[in-house]
Amino acid sequence: MSKIRVSAPGKVILHGEHSVVYDKLAVAASLGLRTRLEYCEEGAGLRVEFGDLGLTQCYNFKDVHQLLSTQIPLTQPTAYYNLTHPELLDHDKITEIVEKFVDLNRHEPKQRQALVSFFYLFFAIVGSTDSNLSDGFKLAVRSDLTVGAGTGSSASFAVAIAAFLLHFVKVKKFKSKNLYKSLDLNVDNLQNFDTTELDLVSKWAFQSERIIHGTPSGVDNTICTFGGLVSFRKGTRPQKITLSSKITLILIDTNTPRDTKTLVGKVATKRAKYRPIIDAILDAMDHTTISALDYFQKMETSDVSGETYDALGELADLNQNLLRCLGVSHPKLDQACEILATFGLHCKLTGAGGGGCAICVVPPSVKGVEKAITELKLNGFGAVLTDLGGCGVRVD
Numbered sequence: 001m002s003k004i005r006v007s008a009p010g011k012v013i014l015h016g017e018h019s020v021v022y023d024k025l026a027v028a029a030s031l032g033l034r035t036r037l038e039y040c041e042e043g044a045g046l047r048v049e050f051g052d053l054g055l056t057q058c059y060n061f062k063d064v065h066q067l068l069s070t071q072i073p074l075t076q077p078t079a080y081y082n083l084t085h086p087e088l089l090d091h092d093k094i095t096e097i098v099e100k101f102v103d104l105n106r107h108e109p110k111q112r113q114a115l116v117s118f119f120y121l122f123f124a125i126v127g128s129t130d131s132n133l134s135d136g137f138k139l140a141v142r143s144d145l146t147v148g149a150g151t152g153s154s155a156s157f158a159v160a161i162a163a164f165l166l167h168f169v170k171v172k173k174f175k176s177k178n179l180y181k182s183l184d185l186n187v188d189n190l191q192n193f194d195t196t197e198l199d200l201v202s203k204w205a206f207q208s209e210r211i212i213h214g215t216p217s218g219v220d221n222t223i224c225t226f227g228g229l230v231s232f233r234k235g236t237r238p239q240k241i242t243l244s245s246k247i248t249l250i251l252i253d254t255n256t257p258r259d260t261k262t263l264v265g266k267v268a269t270k271r272a273k274y275r276p277i278i279d280a281i282l283d284a285m286d287h288t289t290i291s292a293l294d295y296f297q298k299m300e301t302s303d304v305s306g307e308t309y310d311a312l313g314e315l316a317d318l319n320q321n322l323l324r325c326l327g328v329s330h331p332k333l334d335q336a337c338e339i340l341a342t343f344g345l346h347c348k349l350t351g352a353g354g355g356g357c358a359i360c361v362v363p364p365s366v367k368g369v370e371k372a373i374t375e376l377k378l379n380g381f382g383a384v385l386t387d388l389g390g391c392g393v394r395v396d
């Protein structure tokens with residue numbers, strides 16, 4: 001085994017960004033755009049290449065072995081832990097250890113977040129096993145997604161890493177170290193991930209999202225792991241929606257960078273100051289998503305009528321206005337909505353907002369979509385047509 005390839009999709013949130021952090025419903029779907037990770041054995045030591053961040057970094061095995069031999073900080077006795085129990089990690093202490101290892105001063109913020117996320121997962125997963133890394137290897141990550149634009153680049157990255165590490169432990173047949181609980185992985189299935197393994201990948205990716213987002217809801221890691229179209233509410237199992245016909249949308253990129261953690265923090269600050277007002281907005285968002293879900297569920301069984309698309313358009317407008325009230329829109333997002341309105345189309349931001357991407361569901365009956373796309377591009381936007389619901393994480 002000299003190569004492993006794993007990929008995970010990006011995502012769009014159709015309804016429920018921000019409100020999902022406060023236990024409201026979200027509906028999200030995977031995209032055809034993916035993050036790809038390639039592992040190959042070469043050289044000496046560990047070489048990390050995060051091409052989208054312009055980062056290549058080499059670590060010698062002496063330092064890597066020292067990290068992996070450090071006891072993993074846990075909230076329970078060591079005998080309860082193995083890599084199937086990420087919920088037992090002492091998150092802050094592990095982050096501290098990894099931040100020291102990564103030498104934060106040498107990197108810019110995006111690179112830091114990515115390296116800390118990667119080594120967090122590497123330390124807590126591989127460090128719990130009897131791994132005896134002796135052959136040098138390279139890990140290269142590349143994504144079709146714009147980094148930091150609301151299409152789940154961080155979750156897609158985290159899911160690809162978590163899935164790779166789980167697969168790596170299986171392929172290498174590593175066991176738990178003696179001090180940890182014994183490990184019973186299904187090493188006969190190396191083609192893909194079963195549902196239990198997907199649950200585990202999603203849980204590990206959630207830990208990584210805690211580093212990048214602070215207080216993630218879990219919707220992004222869920223959809224980037226399982227793929228398809230799902231409804232999601234924190235603390236409950238995600239429900240899959242199987243459409244009888246495809247949904248096409250325009251994915252609009254404002255080319256305005258922003259940072260999810262800052263935007264989630266902005267909403268939290270506003271809520272602390274104006275609790276009843278913000279809670280009323282979040283409740284309204286919940287109702288918007290519940291109504292939209294109703295229409296998506298109709299699409300499971302019957303042919304989609306013009307009325308369904310009209311309602312989905314109105315709900316998109318409603319939610320965009322509610323998101324604007326939360327303070328997470330941006331003049332470029334508002335401009336995209338205005339341009340598309342002149343073509344009779346409805347648009348809303350997707351993900352954390354503040355720039356990044358917007359989406360516009362395209363009813364099959366609408367003519368002139370190409371003209372709308374041209375107009376967006378003339379105004380400096382990126383715009384592509386894409387279908388919802390690419391497959392989840394997989395071994396390629």
Ligand SMILES: Nc1ncnc2c1ncn2[C@@H]1O[C@H](COP(=O)(O)OP(=O)(O)OP(=O)(O)O)[C@@H](O)[C@H]1O
Nearest residue numbers: 110113114143148149150151152153154260351352
């Ligand atoms: N392809 C990638 N390679 C390395 N790191 C990545 C990659 N994609 C994302 N990241 C990490 O994720 C961070 C971006 O996360 P952020 O949550 O702000 O954006 P997003 O996931 O695209 O947006 P949203 O959460 O709203 O969907 C980057 O700063 C980087 O650390």
Ligand SMILES: C[C@@](O)(CCO)CC(=O)[O-]
Nearest residue numbers: 017018216217218351352
């Ligand atoms: C803004 C947010 O709701 C979606 C980011 O894609 C944050 C989250 O759910 O963790």
